[in-house]
Amino acid sequence: MSRYDPAVSEPKWQQAWDEAGVFLARRDAAKPKYYVLEMFPYPSGRIHMGHVRNYTMGDVIARYKSSCGHSVLHPMGWDAFGMPAENAAMERGGHPKDWTYNNIADMRAQMKPLGLSIDWSREFATCDPEYYGQQQAMFLDFLEKGLVYRKAAVVNWDPVDMTVLANEQVIDGKGWRSGAPVERRELTQWFFRISDFAGELLSALDTLEKWPEKVRLMQANWIGKSRGLEFGFSTIGAPDGFERIEVYTTRPDTLLGASFCAISPDHPLAKQLERHDSKIAEFVAECRRVGTSEEALEKAEKKGMDTGIRVRHPFDTSWELPVYIANFILMDYGTGAIFGCPAHDQRDLDFARKYDLPVIDTFVALEGGEPVGNEAFVPPKTEKVKWLKNFAWDPVATGEEAVAAAIAFCEDKGVGRGVTNYRLRDWGLSRQRYWGCPIPVVHCASCGVVPERKENLPVRLPDDVSFDKPGNPLDRHPTWRDVPCPDCGQPAKRETDTMDTFVDSSWYYARFTAPHATTPTAPEDVDYWMNVDQYIGGIEHAILHLLYSRFFARAMHLTGHLPEKAVEPFNALFTQGMVTHEIYMTRDAAGRPVYHLPEEVEEGKLKATGAPVEIIPSAKMSKSKKNVVDPVNIIRDFGADTARWFILSDSPPERDVEWTSAGAEAAFRHLSRVWRLADEIARNDGGEAAGGEDEALLRAMHRAIADVTQGIEGFAFNTSVAKLYAFTNTLAKSKAGVAAKREAMRAMAQLMSPMTPHLAEEVWAMLGGEGLVAVAPWPKADPAMLVEDSVTLPIQINGKKRSEITVPKEMVAEEVEKLALADEAVAKALAGAQPRKVIVVPGRIVNVVV
């Protein structure tokens, strides 16, 4: 090779790694293990730069840990069930299974050239019957342990297509295909009892020290622990069976400011009323058209309707409050009914103003405070305020103290009880779709819901299905549905709902430890490999996927599939940012935007026509905006190492990174430069250095080892890259002798090997490195080579830098202070006066306060 040619070099080294089997994960009692996992991809058919970024980061960690002497597990698989496969079948014909497996083959072929250190022998897809069969076995174990149950739940219903819609398929309250207004409909569905674990899932967050604080916070808020009061209003004029309305409130301290009671449109009382009252029926129907997502419900205009029913205030039976049905009350939270205190809650106040309800603002207020206008007064939780009116507590109390006192008072009076409530709801796993894991139960007219026998697993998806009609083809399958009851043998019907794809991704990490075991997990393998030491993926999974996985690991422990140590399956979590790109746009004759691929644009103009394009600032790469760069093209043009180097170089891993063609070219130029430098050093075998040059280079080398290692350990790959740039500059300019240069260049190869593994092998081989750099031990920085004799300190006057002095590293503070005060700039600033204060931070800074 006479120049750096990744097209030749990269396949060569990939073959060498394969032949040496260096990425096969082996249980090795003599070594510490390290399990690094990137969130596995959905097989859309094309890899994108986000994948490249995710897997490159994982690869850096995997290769680095391997060099540090760990036995590394770094697997890859496919999150292969889900709606896109069914949509493709509906739009283009064909079968979801073929579409999915073809996509997997395509994506695997696109990924392999990246040179990732993946143990491909462990690959699986969640749609493999071998995988989902084990998932069904676990479902049956969960069922036996009471971790799964059935109840009625609300779904989005498209009345024209006669099918259930995902929230994503509801656009402005209408079905995405039919355009018909969506309705809410109740179905009996399966649920995991994740809410039973709410307290533990919350408290265990404290143990996840290597998780980002923001993720733990988001999960804690999602679980939403609250302490409140549950009590009953007795009703006047309500239908039989509704003598009381149970209410949950986190604000019992404001009970004396109550002015209305409101119930959810899905509350049993609302359902009862709508049967006999057309106006209520109309209003409730309107509420139900909003869809089921919390976002849609909360953003909708707050509306209510007076039912005509009244309730009595628990402290004063002559005090009557109206009962409204309100669209912002969620049936899933608390009891589906609230009381409103407009003076001290903004939403209640808006509601009260809208419907002309009383605002009782004399109850809680800061002394001398203004009466409530259109802004509610919410007492601070932890700050003491004076309560002008209260029923039991010290009038000077914090909001939290007042709540606790109010609960105690109510319990004492027998009008309610303090309860701990969680916002977290049980996890509904039923999906009315074909392309998912079948739920292994049978419905029998005489035996009820009967679990399938384990020896009959997997319950396979039938292949002969059609997608010419909307809805779940399993429902209309001629034979698959009809089976004998596993208990009594009478004709019965199989459950046609399949599982949420989040179930598939809630335990795949455990399956990777023994992907072909005939049980869900194998004890020796989970004992050795679990937990995942480093998990890497997008922040968009901060709540659902990660919370479900934490629940699942606990459930798997209770059913004997995971050891206790694995109930928190991910020791460390890293959430990466997105890959973004500028958007190039022109407009058609009608003024509508037309988007163009980056490769069709040059210097702000369309290559084909020369027409100028409008450049829209960087945004997440998406097909619809055409601001996508295909990794395959980058690898073709520059090689995988360039793609890897660039994606690691510019931005901190947790932030978004903007892909630019200029940046990619610069990365390629740098790698070429490193290659040339290595080539030059390898060819030059004569000459000795002038004195001191060798040491200077070797000091720089040890500095680079220390800094690059620190960058990798701290997930700051961009700073590792910057240090390697600097080290390259130093090496290129160095006048050191050949031996020192060779040593430095070999260190360069090793330090680069996690990021640009192919180039590193090439350079390593050029310089006579032994074996593969992929298996060479990680270099260690010599602490003696890192210390400097002297240090340059900035001198500040009143916090602004005015001068600097260079002093011996060990100089004591008093000496430094003396020298600093003698400095010309300082003397000038002082003008003969004494400084008020001198702050000397050893080794850092001197600040003179005048």
Next chain:
RNA sequence: GCCCGCGUGGUGGAAUGGUAGACACAGGGGACUUAAAAUCCCUAGGCUUCGGCCGUGCCGGUUCGAGUCCGGCCGCGGGUACCA
């Protein structure tokens, strides 16, 4: 709406509360070349009366010292339980 982040030169970014702008991109200047490409070197926050002054989204606070900590805004992004 609610929860969680993020905001630093023309651009991506660096900076244990301690010299803001490391490293790189784009730019400018130069060397080499018949020329170009490639490569190498130099330069570079803004303003300036050349004394300095101003600068990390905006406003305020804590501190000897704030990009960093606190409070309040603005903008953008993620999630919001059936997208994965």
